[in-house]
Amino acid sequence: MSEVRVAFRGSLDDFVPPEMRDRWFAWPLDRRTSIKDLLESLGPPHTEIGAIVVNGRSVGFEYIVREGDRIEVLPASDGGEAEALLRPPLPLPPSFVLDTHLGKLVTYLRLLGFDAVYERNADDDQLALVSAHEGRVLLTRDRGLLKRGIVTYGYYVREQDPERQTAEVLRRYRLAGHVTPFRRCARCNTPTVPVRKEDVLDRLEPKTRLYYDEFRECPRCAGIYWKGSHYDRMLDLIGRLTGDA
Numbered sequence: 001m002s003e004v005r006v007a008f009r010g011s012l013d014d015f016v017p018p019e020m021r022d023r024w025f026a027w028p029l030d031r032r033t034s035i036k037d038l039l040e041s042l043g044p045p046h047t048e049i050g051a052i053v054v055n056g057r058s059v060g061f062e063y064i065v066r067e068g069d070r071i072e073v074l075p076a077s078d079g080g081e082a083e084a085l086l087r088p089p090l091p092l093p094p095s096f097v098l099d100t101h102l103g104k105l106v107t108y109l110r111l112l113g114f115d116a117v118y119e120r121n122a123d124d125d126q127l128a129l130v131s132a133h134e135g136r137v138l139l140t141r142d143r144g145l146l147k148r149g150i151v152t153y154g155y156y157v158r159e160q161d162p163e164r165q166t167a168e169v170l171r172r173y174r175l176a177g178h179v180t181p182f183r184r185c186a187r188c189n190t191p192t193v194p195v196r197k198e199d200v201l202d203r204l205e206p207k208t209r210l211y212y213d214e215f216r217e218c219p220r221c222a223g224i225y226w227k228g229s230h231y232d233r234m235l236d237l238i239g240r241l242t243g244d245a
């Protein structure tokens with residue numbers, strides 16, 4: 001039977017069984033297949049792949065696999081220039097769309113200033129479409145969703161704890177230098193605007209009134225934001241986890 005040889009590198013380990021991690025292994029080639037379909041059948045969604053090197057040459061997802069090919073697969077965090085063969089470069093900072101089980105992560109990303117859309121009742125079709133049409137990175141813990149062909153940008157969130165998930169996303173997309181605290185409403189994703197303290201005084205708790213002077217307001221839902229203790233704790237944690245926030 002004809003076969004190919006495959007090696008997954010780096011964080012792609014998270015999607016394959018131990019005997020396939022970071023080593024060459026033989027795999028039967030029993031049909032005509034694109035390299036995208038072959039690699040996804042082995043585990044990793046295409047969104048997690050940063051470069052595919054076949055017999056020493058980088059190829060795109062449409063490459064048709066041939067008998068005897070040696071296929072080395074690098075993670076998206078490590079694709080280098082070859083990633084351009086797989087997808088156009090992301091704008092920095094990227095914007096996001098989050099799966100329904102990531103409701104806390106979306107709050108943190110918005111508080112840190114990142115454009116992140118979230119709909120509690122969104123189904124997989126809607127998530128994939130928003131990601132495709134708006135060029136947003138789809139964040140999810142659903143590997144199947146990331147294998148959809150129309151999803152160009154996506155990331156499989158490994159962590160379960162929302163604060164650790166936030167740090168994970170900051171690391172993956174190198175966002176530490178792009179944090180702009182409270183520039184975006186945590187509730188509705190609308191950019192906030194500065195507001196005078198005296199204009200919101202009647203809506204503040206006594207302690208907030210006493211200890212804080214800088215406020216921002218959401219023009220859409222009228223949420224008020226200031227750099228309180230919760231925010232300090234979050235930045236501390238992210239600083240510790242990323243080492244550079």
Ligand SMILES: [Zn+2]
Pocket residue numbers: 185186187188189190218219220221222223
């Ligand atoms: Zn709002």
